Amino acid sequence: MRTRSLFALLVAAALMLGVFGLASAQDAALSGDLEIFSWWTGGGEEAGLNALIARFKEMYPDVNIINSAVAGGSGVNAKAVLTTRMLGGDPPDTFQVHAGAELNSLWVKAGRMEALNDIYEANGWMEQFPAGLLDLVSDDAGNIYSVPVNIHRSNVMWYVPGKLEEWGVTVPATLDEFVNETCPTLQAAGVIPMAIGENWTQSHLWESVALAVLGVEGYNGLWDGTTNWTSPEALAVWDMYGKVLDCGNEDMNALTWQDASKLVADGAAAFNIMGDWAAGYFLVDLALTPNEGFAWAAAPGTDGVFMMLSDTFGLPKGAPHPENARAWLSFLGSAEAQDIFNPLKGSLPANTTADITNAEKYNAYFQSAYEDWTSNVIVGSQRHGAVAPAAFDSGFLNIIAQFQGDRDSTTAAANAAALAIQTGIGG
Amino acid sequence: MDSGLTRDRLIAILMLLPSVILVAIFVYGFIAWTGYTSLTDSNALQQLSGLPAQFIGLKNYNDLFTGGLNLRFRMDMVNTVFFTIMFILVCLAVGMGLAILLDQKIKGEAIFRTIFLFPMALSFVVTGVVWKWLFNPTSGLNVLPTIIGLPAGGFRWFISEERWWPFAWQDVPLILSIIFLGIAIFAALWYWSKRRSQTAALLTALALLLLAWITFGSPRSLSGLNPERPEQHGFNVALIAVVIAAGWQMSGYTMAMYLAGLRGISEELREAARVDGCSELGVYRYVVFPLLAPITLSAMIILGHISLKIFDLVYTIGGGDNLYIDMPGINMFFTTFRSNQFGQGAAIAMLMLIMVAVVIIPYLASQLRSETKL
Structure with a gap:
């Protein structure tokens, strides 16, 4: 009897959350695995990725993150594994890919990526990411296929x-x-x-x-x-x-x-x-x-x-946990995530609302590089x-x-x- | 007599069946699949888009041997031949030398045996990294002479761009046919001396045909490359570094094989030779070496297939894109997974398989024959 009423209470609570549609509460309900595929296995890249994962873990404690980074060969080995997995119908939830032709001429052209326009619109990123960069991760019809994390x-x-x-x-x-x-x-x-x-x-x-x-x-x-x-x-x-x-x-x-x-x-x-x-x-x-x-x-x-050049993350079609991947991507593009990752990796944030003027986070080189990024061809x-x-x-x-x-x-x-x-x- | 399905036989078949099926699918089935893929234009974009691969016949093979973009493959072929020959020679010579020294009933033989075998226990990746440091032209072995006041060595090891015995790829058919001609003449003479005139006559005719073809026809046209622009190849000196590293690793193993062989030669035989007035050198020349011939053959086969398939050692030493020490295995990996051209990668894989098969199959056949004899 007692367990039943407890259950009813839980159901009611869940329904209420659903009714009120509180974004944070809804997100907190995410569970299951999230497999992140990259070739960031050393130095600042790895430190940056781990810091991102740690922060994401705080936001979504029930999501079990699997960091499937493949070392070596500046990504050659990782790309070989990724191609094999995609062909074998076993895509990760999200994977690292360079913005531009590497994304478009293979994954997008083959129709293997999910469009992410809804994430961009929900977060107001259309205005926050430079248009030229968005072009590199979009097709001609305006569908956006990945979230840039950094600029080099x-x-x-x-x-x-x-x-x-x-x-x-x-x-x-x-x-x-x-x-x-x-x-x-x-x-x-x-x-x-x-x-x-x-x-x-x-x-x-x-x-x-x-x-x-x-x-x-x-x-x-x-x-x-x-x-x-x-x-x-x-x-x-x-x-x-x-x-x-x-x-x-x-x-x-x-x-x-x-x-x-x-x-x-x-x-x-x-x-x-x-x-x-x-x-x-x-x-x-x-x-x-x-x-x-x-x-x-x-x-x-x-x-x-x-x-x-820019490292981005996308959502492949047939990913086993697309909701977790969307939560991850929403986090990845945020100014907060970009300010966690980029100072550690040593790159510019792709999101223009990031805290670039903060000299503690971004050193003299990146201050000057950011100026060039916003003013150069x-x-x-x-x-x-x-x-x-x-x-x-x-x-x-x-x-x-x-x-x-x-x-x-x-x-x-x-x-x-x-x-x-x-x-x-x-x- | 008992050709029926006896209980014994049934059990034998049932026991064998799983492995026969597994080998049939996962070895021969996949070889066949790779062979088929090598005849198509299969690539990552096409496969990811769910499109069928187009059958294009031998185009991939043709491209590899004649395509302007596939110089790398032709360099690999030349490298593989030189590397295999040198690697086998080094391992056999060093292995035999060490084995003979250890066979002198010296003190602490077990310790030396272990030391010489040790490199075998390392993976090629470890060997590659260590030798890459040792061979670094500005900080490695080259610095050694400066310790005793000599000038530093100037050899550039694995990054050397020097080439010995240069030849153009266009001349390869000519070189090959001259080699075949030499073999045919040699064999013909041998059969004449054995008074087997029928075989000898056949071989002589073959040699004459080859000679005529070389003189009148032009084997050069077979290369398929523009004869106006000779494509230079040769023995890339950088390979010496790889031969040393690979020889360092595999010589101990060859030594162990030879040592086993030497232990199999009874002391009585050597004594008998000495009683007959053989010098110590003569004992080796006329007794030991001939008895070691089967070991040499086994060692050559094992070393040969290692060198034809070598990947990790060269990858770690050269970083992947050093063409002067490049091998087909690395090219196959890059063509398939970096260029995403599965068809052409499969073609390289098939050619590697054929090369290894040329080495292995006669050996397996002779083994099989000697087994059935028993």
């Missing part, structure tokens, strides 16, 4: 100000200045002008060179088909890229990106072009002070342009999945590796053109 910049050049003075060089404004003046001066002084790492960091360098040589319109044209891959301009990209490689360290293929950045911090090399995750490496791992132990500028010839990064499908990015690494060996611009340009056709770019 690809075309950043790192250096140590005191060292440059010592060697008598200044930050080059153009690539011509770099290869013709800065580079010979530094080489004569026995300093490596440009610290370069393994294959993918060379591809990363290539996109900054391409942007500098082709300009914004020409660079964007590579991806929409208006710039011919075998045109003289595109050939000039490879020629210039070859000259920059000639200013690099000989053991580039043996170094990770951290090794390459460390060459700059150690004073063995003058410059390093790497995404702004390097800021986190300089600040946290090497404990350097911004503007003193390390400083930054846009890659030569790309001033005023912000080449971006925005283009997407090729290496990091924003403008070209995964098939192109993967094949392009082979072209980069081949070019590193033979320095044959004509072959590289012809191969890139063939690869673009094969992977449906500009078509």
Whole structure:
């Protein structure tokens, strides 16, 4: 009798909550599993993800979070597992994917993603996220398919100000200045002008060179088909890229990106072009002070342009716990979540209402990067999945590796053109 | 006589059935499925969209051998051949040497045996990471000479871009047919000397045909690449680093095989040879080595299939995209799961299977024959 009345009370309470439709109470009723799939398994990324999960756990204590992060290969292994699971009809509740072509040309095109417009509208995010960024995660019909967590910049050049003075060089404004003046001066002084790492960091360098040589319109044209891959301009990209490689360290293929950045911090090399995750490496791992132990500028010839990439999370069709995933995504896009995650990972918040001016959360680099983000021309990064499908990015690494060996611009340009056709770019 | 279904036989069949079915599905069924996939244009977008894969015949294979974008695959092929040969030679030589030394009834043999076998206990990933550090041209082994005041070594190990014995891919058919010609002539001479004139005549005819084809026809046209732009290949010196790392790991194992073989050779046989006036070297030359031949064959087969399928060691040393030490296994993984081209990835997998089969099947066949003889 007593248990029955208790049960009735519970039912009544549940009904009341339902009737009043209290959002928080409704959310608190969420239970079951939530599987989050990513390749964030180390350093600040992992710390950021764990902090997000901890906060989410406070909000929804009954949801059991499964952190299915797959380590290694800057996401290669994770993407292989994800593809297999999606094909096998076993999608996670939500997964990490780069904004842009990596999301659109595979998952969205195959119709495997749920539109998230309702979440955006319910949270008023249409006004809070930059329109250009939303374009990258939407289809032509205006359906939005993922929630951006952060913004990274690809075309950043790192250096140590005191060292440059010592060697008598200044930050080059153009690539011509770099290869013709800065580079010979530094080489004569026995300093490596440009610290370069393994294959993918060379591809990363290539996109900054391409942007500098082709300009914004020409660079964007590579991806929409208006710039011919075998045109003289595109050939000039490879020629210039070859000259920059000639200013690099000989053991580039043996170094990770951290090794390459460390060459700059150690004073063995003058410059390093790497995404702004390097800021986190300089600040946290090497404990350097911004503007003193390390400083930054846009890659030569790309001033005023912000080449971006963004990590986002989406909701695959057939996810076992879509309600939990929606709660997670609603949280992920909020200013609160972005302010938890980004200072730890070392990236800019994608949500413009985030507390960016807070110097305790966002250091000097990110203050200046945010200014650029809001004032510069925005283009997407090729290496990091924003403008070209995964098939192109993967094949392009082979072209980069081949070019590193033979320095044959004509072959590289012809191969890139063939690869673009094969992977449906500009078509 | 008792060809009927006896109780014994029924039980035997029932016992075998589960494993036969499992192997049929999960080994041969999947090989067949991979083979079929390699003949289609299957890719991630198509499969995720629920579209059927289009049958495109041998196009994937054709692309691998002649496509401008598949230089990587052709480099892999060249690398695999050089790596396999060098890896087997190093392991056999070092393994045999260690085994002979240990066989001299030295003190503490068990300790040395364990030490030499130890690297086998490590995974290739661990070996790869350790050797990657050792081979780093600016901070690894190259620094060693500076301890005693010598200049640091200049060899760039696994990132070397040097190439020895360069040849163009367009010449590969020519090189292969010359090798076949050599084998045919050698075999013909051998059969003539054995006075088996029928076989010898056949081989001579084959050799003449090959010779005519090489002189008049042009095997070069078989390569399918533009003859105007020779595609340079060769022995990539960076492979030496991988051979050392892999040899370090597998030599101990080869040693153990040889040691077992050496222990199987009775002391009486050696004594008899010595009594007949054989020098100590002669004992090895005429008694020990011939008796070790079957061990050498087994070792070659085991090492051969390891080297043809190698993935983890090269992946950890080279970081995945160092083409100078790249192997088909890595290319297969990237083509399938990074480029999302399942069809072409399956084609690489099938070619790897064929290469391994060429090594393994004659061995299995000879094993089977000797077993049925017993």
